Amino acid sequence: KRTMTLLEKNGYPDSVYMNAAKIFQGIHTEKSKDRMLVRYGNNLESPMLAFQDEHCRRVSYELAFCALKYQSLLEEILLDSGAYPCHSIPDELTSLLVVMLYDLQGRKFEARKILDEEEPVAEVQEVGHYLYRYMTKLAAALARCRIKHDALSIEYFVPETIWKQEQRVSALPFCVWINTYKISLQDVIRDLEMKGLTKVESVSDFDHYTYAMDQHCHDVLVFPSSLKEELLDLDLFADCKLLLQ
Secondary structure, eight states: OHHHHHHHHHOOOHHHHHHHHHHHHHHSOOOOGGGOOSOOOOOOSOOOOOOSSHHHHHHHHHHHHHHHHTHHHHHHHHHHHTOOSOTTSOGGGHHHHHHHHHHHHHTTTOOOOOOTTOOOOHHHHHHHHHHHHTHHHHHHHHHHHHHHHTOSSGGGGSOHHHHHHHHHHHHSOEEEEEOTTTOOHHHHHHHHHHTTOEEESSGGGOOTTEEEEOSSOTTEEEEOGGGHHHHHTSHHHHTTSEEEO
16 A cells, blocks of 8 residues: 555556556447547447456546546647647547546656556556656646636536535545454554543534444444544554455
């Protein structure tokens, strides 16, 4: 998990981008021919997806759906910057172009660091090098879009209905399984209390540094949403003693 956290700050393995592009190819929004400025090819076959592990599967789907959420914005950036159309990149790789552009802007247009043990994928390398050549123009295009739409960040480009749904989801408490093969409930509680967390009776009693026992499953703990990122950085999660539900 520590390795993947480092990777996400510097980019993902090539296989993640490739799988995300295949997923996005099947779910992207098709526009009418008179409005279709960006073309995604005609790959009608079901994609063959091969994931290294569960984490790679999750981030591949997350990348694909984030690209879908911001598809119109990403297409506008590609067109405004002049990075699209590109004769050297076929339509079948446009999904990869969009997915990698989403990730690139999320990293503030910083170049991706490739680890020595990573197995390169030719298509990902090609699209990555192409985007890096346009980084300055892509960043300028994003800035123009934000000024044009008076948006502080790309989150402001999401339709209001989706934004409200995400706000509700982000406010929900989250559940954690105790991996009793590695740690006992008592040891988990001791570790949490040493970090300043207090046990309460139910989620209705939640404050920031609090948690509750699930009423039905004695090996499940419930935490307020505000603690999620902080808790996921603990060794309890890195060592798989606690597992996010």
